[in-house]
Amino acid sequence: MADSSNIIFEDRFTVETVDKDGKKFDRVSRITAPSHNLQMSLTLDLANELYPLQEGEVFTLAIARTLVPEELVNENDDEGSENGEKSKKIKRELWRSENMGLGEDYDYVMFGKIYKFDDSAQGDNQTTAYFSFGGLLMALRGSYRHLASVVVGENVYLLMRK
Template identity: 70%
Template sequence: MDERSNIIFEDRFTVTDVDKDGKKFDRVSRIVAASRELGMHLTLDVASELYPLAEGEAFALAVVRSLTPEKDAAEAAEGMDDDDGATRKVRRELWRAEDQGLANEYDYVMHGKIYKFDDSQKGDNMTTAYFSYGGLLMALRGSYRHLANVVVGENVYLLMRK
């Protein structure tokens, strides 16, 4: 059984800037946000037509390994060795089902990959994890202990709600 938690990172952020370097694309905005609780800094590209965010707005953000609840995800991971591939098909086609797991609880969902982890500034115990969601990028910067579950190359879901 997979001992790792389904949730890689979770926190509440407040938008501090929207498109501070100017708008590069018509339908995409780059937001900069900060969290009070964990002291994390976020830079994120969002589809602004689908999920507009304004300066001063607060939102919850979660990065998870699977949209299925933790118990179901662990059971599915155990059953991935089945010869019939039925478990794999269920997990792959969750987006078609009426109950879409964690996606039902959030307003904005993206699927992507963790592509880089930079801890080159070890003196201040700060690190940055980089994510790509089909070309929309995210950089999450903060204390290493809050990003300890980040694994480069892993597929993840980004979940947001206001």
């Protein structure tokens, strides 16, 4: 896991299948991938023209609350409404600046929302968190301990790099 409190999940995955049930959409692929360190399983829809992945490829996936570096947020979150407003503006305007924060370290970034958390699946201590990134869906399944920071309704960024 990452040290930053902005990152709520991070691990390396190996692509196991691409479009296992057949291709449903022209520009979208559904991958399945087990994680290396945390015994998690991932099902993810991604724009295959922007970020193509093949079976056997290894990638890092991170889920973050914000792309703004933690030190920049803390520096501007001091007391007082003026500094609080400055922090909100930094978060809102990050995409316009030359420094893209966490996004600079990754190849593929999506913004979305955690919409469901399901504990009813088989297996002890197993849970699934469901995410939507503008219609591209993701299911992350594994031990509830690794998904403890996941909160339904929270906006998040998905970051990937090979």
